[in-house]
Amino acid sequence: MPIQNIPEKNTIFFVWLNHYAGILLKTPTKTIVIDPVDVKPRQLANTDAILITHEHYDHLDQRLITETQKNTGCQVIADLASAKSLKNTLPPEKIQNAYPGTEIKIGEVSVKVEKCQHPAQNPVTYIITSEDGVKIFHTADSQPYPEMVQIAEKEKLDLVFCTVGIAPGATPETGFEIARLTKPQVAVPYHTNSPAEQKQFADILKTKMPRTACLIPEQNKIYQVTKRR
Numbered sequence: 001m002p003i004q005n006i007p008e009k010n011t012i013f014f015v016w017l018n019h020y021a022g023i024l025l026k027t028p029t030k031t032i033v034i035d036p037v038d039v040k041p042r043q044l045a046n047t048d049a050i051l052i053t054h055e056h057y058d059h060l061d062q063r064l065i066t067e068t069q070k071n072t073g074c075q076v077i078a079d080l081a082s083a084k085s086l087k088n089t090l091p092p093e094k095i096q097n098a099y100p101g102t103e104i105k106i107g108e109v110s111v112k113v114e115k116c117q118h119p120a121q122n123p124v125t126y127i128i129t130s131e132d133g134v135k136i137f138h139t140a141d142s143q144p145y146p147e148m149v150q151i152a153e154k155e156k157l158d159l160v161f162c163t164v165g166i167a168p169g170a171t172p173e174t175g176f177e178i179a180r181l182t183k184p185q186v187a188v189p190y191h192t193n194s195p196a197e198q199k200q201f202a203d204i205l206k207t208k209m210p211r212t213a214c215l216i217p218e219q220n221k222i223y224q225v226t227k228r229r
């Protein structure tokens with residue numbers, strides 16, 4: 001269901017939508033959905049923007065995006081391969097290409113596009129900064145990569161999503177490596193259908209980075225994160 005409440009200042013809400021990288025984010029003014037698959041269009045009512053990271057089936061559902069765009073009039077921001085195929089079914093003026101180094105505004109919310117280490121055509125990751133400065137790094141199903149350190153130093157991330165399974169080479173250890181490189185206030189293990197993998201991630205994090213909070217999400221529940229002071 002769409003989130004009815006509005007987050008307070010300096011706070012965002014998020015919902016994990018599926019076993020993969022599907023995330024719904026709500027800031028005080030905007031609702032942004034990343035990589036929605038396996039969800040009903042009515043869950044995406046009130047969407048202001050959809051962000052797509054790459055063309056794989058667990059990230060790009062062309063039918064769902066097309067229907068949601070029609071229902072809501074939302075903007076769609078997508079990696080080049082996904083954008084190319086979305087242009088067949090969406091009004092072209094509603095699609096923006098995302099490639100690393102670009103920044104796109106959704107009202108007062110900023111979306112910066114970064115690289116993604118994953119075997120897809122032109123995969124990307126996204127840093128979303130809310131109008132109050134809450135910083136979220138949606139890493140799609142990327143493997144850790146060295147530039148994550150510079151990104152984190154520059155951005156001072158509040159919330160980072162870390163892939164712990166399903167994708168090639170992804171394990172609780174590589175998920176932890178993302179947390180280690182990006183040093184967020186809150187790390188979230190996702191892209192898995194195994195609670196055991198999430199627990200392993202949490203255990204490693206607790207041992208090696210005791211000051212970083214681990215939030216193990218359940219699907220379709222609302223979580224809130226407040227900007228670090």
Ligand SMILES: [Zn+2]
Nearest residue numbers: 020058141167
């Ligand atoms: Zn994936």
